[in-house]
Amino acid sequence: MQFESDDLPLSQRAEWKDVTPIPQDDGLHPIAPISYTKEYSEVMDYFRAISRQKELSPRALQLTEEIIWINPGHYTAWAYRLDILKHLNVDLRTELTFLDEFAEENPKTYQLWHHRREIIKLLDDPSGEMAVIAKILQEDSKNFHAWSYRQWILTRFQLWEGELTYIELMLDQDVRNNSAWNQRYFVVTRGNTVTPDSGATLQREIDYSLAKIRLAPNNESPWVYCRG
Amino acid sequence: MDPPTFLPKKHIAYFQRCLTLLPHPYQSEESVRLSLAFFCLGGLDVLGALDATLTDDQRQGHIDWVYAQQVTPAITTVPGTHGFRGGPFDGPLDDRVNGVNYVTANLATTYSALLSLVILGDDLARVDRKAIVRSMTYLQQPNGGIVPHPYSAECDIRFLYCACVICHLLDDWSGFDSDRAVEFIRRCQNYDGGIATSPGEESHGGMMLCATASLKLMGRLADGLPDRVAVLRWCIDRQNQGFHGRINKTDDTCYSFWVGAALKVLGHYDLIDDNRQREFLLTTQRHIGGFGKAPTEYPDVLHSYMGLVAFSMMGESGLAEIIPELNISKESYQKFLVKRCV
Numbered sequence: 001m002q003f004e005s006d007d008l009p010l011s012q013r014a015e016w017k018d019v020t021p022i023p024q025d026d027g028l029h030p031i032a033p034i035s036y037t038k039e040y041s042e043v044m045d046y047f048r049a050i051s052r053q054k055e056l057s058p059r060a061l062q063l064t065e066e067i068i069w070i071n072p073g074h075y076t077a078w079a080y081r082l083d084i085l086k087h088l089n090v091d092l093r094t095e096l097t098f099l100d101e102f103a104e105e106n107p108k109t110y111q112l113w114h115h116r117r118e119i120i121k122l123l124d125d126p127s128g129e130m131a132v133i134a135k136i137l138q139e140d141s142k143n144f145h146a147w148s149y150r151q152w153i154l155t156r157f158q159l160w161e162g163e164l165t166y167i168e169l170m171l172d173q174d175v176r177n178n179s180a181w182n183q184r185y186f187v188v189t190r191g192n193t194v195t196p197d198s199g200a201t202l203q204r205e206i207d208y209s210l211a212k213i214r215l216a217p218n219n220e221s222p223w224v225y226c227r228g
Numbered sequence: 229m230d231p232p233t234f235l236p237k238k239h240i241a242y243f244q245r246c247l248t249l250l251p252h253p254y255q256s257e258e259s260v261r262l263s264l265a266f267f268c269l270g271g272l273d274v275l276g277a278l279d280a281t282l283t284d285d286q287r288q289g290h291i292d293w294v295y296a297q298q299v300t301p302a303i304t305t306v307p308g309t310h311g312f313r314g315g316p317f318d319g320p321l322d323d324r325v326n327g328v329n330y331v332t333a334n335l336a337t338t339y340s341a342l343l344s345l346v347i348l349g350d351d352l353a354r355v356d357r358k359a360i361v362r363s364m365t366y367l368q369q370p371n372g373g374i375v376p377h378p379y380s381a382e383c384d385i386r387f388l389y390c391a392c393v394i395c396h397l398l399d400d401w402s403g404f405d406s407d408r409a410v411e412f413i414r415r416c417q418n419y420d421g422g423i424a425t426s427p428g429e430e431s432h433g434g435m436m437l438c439a440t441a442s443l444k445l446m447g448r449l450a451d452g453l454p455d456r457v458a459v460l461r462w463c464i465d466r467q468n469q470g471f472h473g474r475i476n477k478t479d480d481t482c483y484s485f486w487v488g489a490a491l492k493v494l495g496h497y498d499l500i501d502d503n504r505q506r507e508f509l510l511t512t513q514r515h516i517g518g519f520g521k522a523p524t525e526y527p528d529v530l531h532s533y534m535g536l537v538a539f540s541m542m543g544e545s546g547l548a549e550i551i552p553e554l555n556i557s558k559e560s561y562q563k564f565l566v567k568r569c570v
Contacts, residue, residue: 022319022320024316024317025316025320026293026316027289027292027293027296027316028289029286029288029289029290029292029293030293031247031262031265031268031269031290031293031294031344032246032247032249032250032261032264032265032268032529033248033249033250034249034250034251034252034254034255034258034261035249035250035251035252036252036255037252037255040252040255044317047318048317048318048319048320051318051319051329051330052319052329052330052331053329054329054330070255070256071255071256071257071258071259072256073256073257073259073260074258074259075259075334075377075379075380076259076317076318076330076331076332076379078379079330079379079380080330110382114380114381114382117381118381142474142477144425144429144430144432144474147429147430148425148426148429151428151429176476177476178430178474178475178476178477179430179474181475182418182429182430182431185418185419186428190428219476220465220475220476221475221476224419224420224421224475225419225420227419227420228418228419228420
């Protein structure tokens with residue numbers, strides 16, 4: 001479905017003509033009121049009007065997108081969005097493409113990554129996810145939302161193969177990346193590709209951390225890893 | 229040039245401005261507006277400036293505003309939605325006839341609401357305790373962790389901490405399974421002694437306070453984290469000049485609060501180097517009042533509150549003393565206890 005230009009205020013778009021916006025009621029003594037931009041005030045006025053009716057429509061989907069671009073942590077809008085997607089049977093691959101684009105601008109949003117989990121659960125297909133995460137980690141190798149999501153994908157879909165190699169690449173880039181060290185511990189103790197208790201694994205991990213300590217003796221990460 | 233000094237008067241002016249109006253960049257955090265409000269009220273409380281800031285009418289008006297955010301069973305019957313929402317952004321709460329969808333409280337803003345009410349001098353008599361306690365039974369998961377509201381899958385230790393403070397202030401733990409919660413906290417402890425947001429993730433300074441404060445409030449600090457030495461070592465190693473939140477990250481104002489308060493809870497605040505921390509915090513303090521996260525950053529209410537509390541914990545004169553596990557001044561909390569007995 002085609003919409004009029006996003007640049008037009010909602011009040012001037014034909015598809016919103018039938019909706020009466022509901023302004024926010026902040027009472028007489030608001031604490032820490034926010035000086036909203038006109039644009040945000042308006043999309044929220046329409047959000048208040050249609051979310052309480054649980055209108056599950058394409059225009060509502062479009063509205064949630066406009067809201068989360070301005071307020072990425074708007075958990076109500078995200079929850080609403082998920083219901084609309086399910087109800088309209090939207091191609092969830094399109095949603096993933098949107099989330100890729102959204103993650104580039106807002107990589108540290110809790111709601112984004114949890115929404116992505118829900119979409120992947122519905123699709124029950126993680127293909128392409130490891131590459132998406134790798135791209136985000138290339139931008140910020142310590143983004144803990146991305147690492148957390150990576151752990152979820154690894155565990156849910158048992159994709160342990162190749163993870164140690166990836167971690168080694170990350171540590172070759174930055175031996176002080178503690179997120180990567182933590183991921184190494186996670187894979188060694190929980191993955192299915194190695195037996196953590198075996199003497200051989202332990203020895204390999206000790207040798208690996210000692211080698212990294214030699215590279216940079218005051219790097220705390222391999223010391224605590226080795227001790228752990 | 230004179231060496232920088234701590235600027236309490238500027239901080240008072242900063243929090244007063246923010247309490248009156250937050251600039252538009254905060255709209256991206258409006259879902260947790262009550263937490264932003266708590267930082268302003270808490271900051272003024274620690275600075276001993278609340279009486280000078282609010283008239284009695286304003287104080288009562290603010291109390292009423294917080295109560296206007298209460299989501300009760302009369303508004304929605306969806307399990308787990310009761311408590312306080314972050315603000316009026318998702319619409320009026322009086323329209324049950326048409327059905328109110330997607331309106332929900334969350335544990336973080338319920339926590340902020342209760343603390344704000346106590347700071348404002350309220351006795352919490354208008355809080356629907358039963359509904360909040362019942363909500364918690366829906367939100368706590370079989371693994372002991374807890375999600376903030378029914379539309380969320382973020383099961384982690386941040387909300388577990390909020391739940392503990394809520395149970396403590398309401399003096400009712402019947403909706404919360406402490407044994408499972410302790411088990412969850414233990415599973416969040418990592419090989420490095422630190423605490424993760426949820427099991428398996430990287431240790432994080434904020435989670436250290438969530439874990440230690442929760443255990444203290446549950447009366448399980450002694451047995452909750454068996455390897456106390458590892459915990460202390462992890463905390464102390466977070467100090468460079470100021471504190472950082474994860475191994476090999478740079479210092480950030482807020483970790484002087486998160487890790488510092490955890491050390492207070494553990495009874496080992498003496499292990500930090502006050503002078504170095506003070507030097508760092510004076511570089512993140514802004515001349516217009518408030519603190520940024522790092523020396524070149526603009527101030528924001530979270531970092532301003534946390535920087536200020538760090539000064540309080542170091543014993544800066546003129547600042548109120550904080551109860552670290554509750555994150556509220558001793559004085560406000562004691563007044564509340566007296567009111568509750570009446």
